[in-house]
Amino acid sequence: SSDSAPIRATLFPGDGIGPEIAESVKQVFKGAEVPIEWEEHYVGDQIDPRTQSFLTWESLESVRRNGVGLKGPMATPIGKGHRSLNLTLRKELNLYANVRPCYSLSGYKTRYDDVNLITIRENTEGEYSGLEHQVVRGVVESLKIITRQASLRVAEYAFHYAKTHGRERVSAIHKANIMQKTDGLFLKCCREVAEKYPEITYKEVVIDNCCMMLVKNPALFDVLVMPNLYGDIISDLCAGLIGGLGLTPSCNIGEGGIALAEAVHGSAPDIAGKNLANPTALLLSAVTMLRHLNLHDKADRIQNAILNTIAEGKYRTADLGGSSTTTDFTRAICDHL
Amino acid sequence: SSDSAPIRATLFPGDGIGPEIAESVKQVFKGAEVPIEWEEHYVGDQIDPRTQSFLTWESLESVRRNGVGLKGPMATPIGKGHRSLNLTLRKELNLYANVRPCYSLSGYKTRYDDVNLITIRENTEGEYSGLEHQVVRGVVESLKIITRQASLRVAEYAFHYAKTHGRERVSAIHKANIMQKTDGLFLKCCREVAEKYPEITYKEVVIDNCCMMLVKNPALFDVLVMPNLYGDIISDLCAGLIGGLGLTPSCNIGEGGIALAEAVHGSAPDIAGKNLANPTALLLSAVTMLRHLNLHDKADRIQNAILNTIAEGKYRTADLGGSSTTTDFTRAICDHL
Ligand SMILES: CC(C)[C@H](C(=O)O)[C@@H](O)C(=O)O
Ligand SMILES: CC(C)[C@H](C(=O)O)[C@@H](O)C(=O)O
Numbered sequence: 001s002s003d004s005a006p007i008r009a010t011l012f013p014g015d016g017i018g019p020e021i022a023e024s025v026k027q028v029f030k031g032a033e034v035p036i037e038w039e040e041h042y043v044g045d046q047i048d049p050r051t052q053s054f055l056t057w058e059s060l061e062s063v064r065r066n067g068v069g070l071k072g073p074m075a076t077p078i079g080k081g082h083r084s085l086n087l088t089l090r091k092e093l094n095l096y097a098n099v100r101p102c103y104s105l106s107g108y109k110t111r112y113d114d115v116n117l118i119t120i121r122e123n124t125e126g127e128y129s130g131l132e133h134q135v136v137r138g139v140v141e142s143l144k145i146i147t148r149q150a151s152l153r154v155a156e157y158a159f160h161y162a163k164t165h166g167r168e169r170v171s172a173i174h175k176a177n178i179m180q181k182t183d184g185l186f187l188k189c190c191r192e193v194a195e196k197y198p199e200i201t202y203k204e205v206v207i208d209n210c211c212m213m214l215v216k217n218p219a220l221f222d223v224l225v226m227p228n229l230y231g232d233i234i235s236d237l238c239a240g241l242i243g244g245l246g247l248t249p250s251c252n253i254g255e256g257g258i259a260l261a262e263a264v265h266g267s268a269p270d271i272a273g274k275n276l277a278n279p280t281a282l283l284l285s286a287v288t289m290l291r292h293l294n295l296h297d298k299a300d301r302i303q304n305a306i307l308n309t310i311a312e313g314k315y316r317t318a319d320l321g322g323s324s325t326t327t328d329f330t331r332a333i334c335d336h337l
Numbered sequence: 338s339s340d341s342a343p344i345r346a347t348l349f350p351g352d353g354i355g356p357e358i359a360e361s362v363k364q365v366f367k368g369a370e371v372p373i374e375w376e377e378h379y380v381g382d383q384i385d386p387r388t389q390s391f392l393t394w395e396s397l398e399s400v401r402r403n404g405v406g407l408k409g410p411m412a413t414p415i416g417k418g419h420r421s422l423n424l425t426l427r428k429e430l431n432l433y434a435n436v437r438p439c440y441s442l443s444g445y446k447t448r449y450d451d452v453n454l455i456t457i458r459e460n461t462e463g464e465y466s467g468l469e470h471q472v473v474r475g476v477v478e479s480l481k482i483i484t485r486q487a488s489l490r491v492a493e494y495a496f497h498y499a500k501t502h503g504r505e506r507v508s509a510i511h512k513a514n515i516m517q518k519t520d521g522l523f524l525k526c527c528r529e530v531a532e533k534y535p536e537i538t539y540k541e542v543v544i545d546n547c548c549m550m551l552v553k554n555p556a557l558f559d560v561l562v563m564p565n566l567y568g569d570i571i572s573d574l575c576a577g578l579i580g581g582l583g584l585t586p587s588c589n590i591g592e593g594g595i596a597l598a599e600a601v602h603g604s605a606p607d608i609a610g611k612n613l614a615n616p617t618a619l620l621l622s623a624v625t626m627l628r629h630l631n632l633h634d635k636a637d638r639i640q641n642a643i644l645n646t647i648a649e650g651k652y653r654t655a656d657l658g659g660s661s662t663t664t665d666f667t668r669a670i671c672d673h674l
Contacts, residue, residue, distance in 0.1 A: 084514075110553075111448040111449065111552075112448065127481075127512070127515065127516065128515055132516060132517065132518035132519060133518065134518065135482075137485075138484055138485035138486060138522075139482065139483075139484045139485070140482070140483050140484075140518045140519050140521075140522050141480050141481060141482050141483075141518075141519065142480070142481045142483075142516045142518065142519040143478045143479070143480060143481075144464075144478060144479045144480075144481060145472075145476065145477070145478050146476075146477050146478075146479075147475055147476050147477075148474075148475035148476070149475060175464070175566065175569075177421075178464065178465055178566075179464065179469060179479045180469065181469035181470065181471065181477045181478075181479065182469060182477050182478065182479040184477075185475075185477050207569075207570055208569045208570050208572075208573035208574075209573060211548070211570055211571075211573050211574040211577065212573040212574060212576055212577035212581060212582070213577065214574075214577070215448075215552055215574055215577035215578055216447075216577045216580075216581065229512065229515075232512075232544075232545045233544055233545050233548055233570065234548075235545075236545035236546060236548050236549040237545075237548040237549060237551075237552055237574070239549055240548065240549035240550065240551070240552035240553045241552055243553075244549060244553060245549070
C-alpha cells in the first residue's frame, strides 16, 4: 500500500502541548507505515477576515479539500470580538456530529472496569445557538434551537454508526418531560430513524436519570445520542469514568463526509514544551480518523500498540502516575506496533 | 419538650409506595418523640380550579400556614391540560432552592466511599420556564430565563447554608463559556454574594468539567450551587455515586422560610402496597425538615438510627439487596433510636 498515492490529511498541531503530541502521532503513523501525508496548519496570530477568527481560510480549505483532518488542542486567545476556535471549526465545516468512544483501558485502573460507550453529540445547534439577550435589566434569556433537519441527521448518523460498528443499542438522551417542544422534536426524529433500524434496540432516557445510571452501572448503555449540551456534559462524564479527557478520542463528522478528529483536552500551557504531555487522546483520535478512511488494519495495529503500551505500564506519562517523557512513551508505542 | 404545643407540619404521603414510606416516618417520629403533628393531604382526583392541578387548594394552604411539610412521590396523572404536580408545588409555593445532601453510607458499598456533597439547585426558572414555541415547521425553540433576583436568592441561600453548616467551599456550576449572558448573570450574582462570605472559598466550574471531576474524585467538591437544569442533572449524578435516589434526601426552600422536604424517587407502582419499599429517602428528607425547624437533637437521633441500621446491614429492603419488609426495616430503625 506504500506504493499507491498517499492520502492527504490536514493536521492542526494546535497550541501548548499540541505540537509535541502531534509529533507523537507523526512518529507512530510513520512506524505503522500509514499512507498519509500531513498538511500542517497553525492557528494564525491575527483575525482572518474570511473566517472572522484566528483560523486561516487556507486551513479550512485544506480540511474541505482533504475531507479528513486531525486537530490538537487550541486555546482561544482571550479578548472580545472573535469566536472560539473550536466553535468556529464546527460551524465553518458544518461538523454536525461529535463521536466519542469511551472504553476502560486495562492498565489504567479507575473505579470502573466495564465502560464501553459511544456518545454521539449533535454539534451545531441546541443551547449553542449563540442567541441570547437581555429582556429587561436583570432578566436575560438564551434560546435553545432544535431543528428537524439537524436532529434527523445526527440520529441517522448514530443508528448507522451502531449498525456498522456492531453495536446493539441506541439510547436517546433528553429532557422532554420539561422541554416538550424542543427535546420532544429531537425524540420524534430519533424515533423516526429508529424505525428504519429494527435490529437496533432503541430507548429514551431522561438526562438526569441517565447520569445517575451511568455512574452506577455504565454497562447499561451502549451508543448514546443527544442534543448539543447534553452531549457536552455526558461525554465528559463518560471520559471521567475511564480516567479523563487525556485518554478519550473524539471525532467530528461533517456534511459531505468530512471527519475532523480532535483531542478534546486542553492545551496544558504549564507543561508545554517540556516533553511531559500524554499523546494518547490525540493518537486514539487519529485512529478514529483512520477508521473513517476505512484503513482498519492500520487503525487496529496502532490502537493495539497504544492500548498494549498502557496495559504493560512500563512507560507512562506523569498524568497517569508515571515518569516517562512524551518521546519515550511514543517510542514504546512504536515498539509495540 | 413533649409538654409544649406540638408543631404542625403538612404531610403529602403521595402515590404508589408513598403511603407506606410515610407510615414509616410517622412510626420513627413517634419513636423519637418528635413534637410534630401531621396534617395529612392527598392529591385530589380532579383538577382544583384554584391550583389548575390535582393538588388541592387546601393542601397548599396547609403548607403555607405550617411553613413546613414532607412529601412522598407523586405520579402526575397522564393526559394533557394540567401541570406536573412537582412543578406546580415549586411554582405555587415559590420553592426557590432545592437542597440535596449526598453522603456515602457506610454499610451500603458503592464504587465511592468519600462522597459528602450538598447540591443546591435554583428551582424556579432557567430551562424550566415552560416558554417554548415552533418558529417555523421543523424549527422549535425553548427559552432559558435567568434573573438577577432568583440567582442572588439561591446564591445567598447556598453561602448561608455553607456558613451555618460548617462547610468551607461553594462551587458555582455553569456553562458561561457558551451561555455568556444567562449563565454569565448567574455567575455574576454568585460572585457578588461570595464577597460577603470571605471565609468561604468560592470557585466556578464549567458543568462538563464538573461532571468529569465528580466521577473521578467527588471529594474535590463541597457545596455546589447552580441553575435549574444543571442542578437536576448533577443532583441525580451525585445520588448515583452513593447508590441512587432511594437513599438521598431533598428539601425545597421557599420564600418566607417555607421548607418542603421530599423524597425525589418515583412512586414505584410495581411494588406499591407490598411492604417492600425502602423509606430511607423520605426518612432522611424528614430529618432535613427537623433541621430546618432547628430540632437538631431529634434530627441527629433519627439520622443516626437510620444510618446505623443501614450500616449494621441486618435489615435491608430489596432495593439494597436485602429481603426485609418496610415495617421490619422501620422497626429496626426505631430500635436504634
Ligand atoms: C470549550 C467548549 C466551548 C467546548 C464545548 O462546550 O463544546 C468543549 O467543552 C467541548 O466539549 O469541546
Ligand atoms: C420529574 C421532573 C419534572 C423533575 C425535574 O426535572 O425537576 C425531577 O427530575 C426532579 O429532579 O425533581
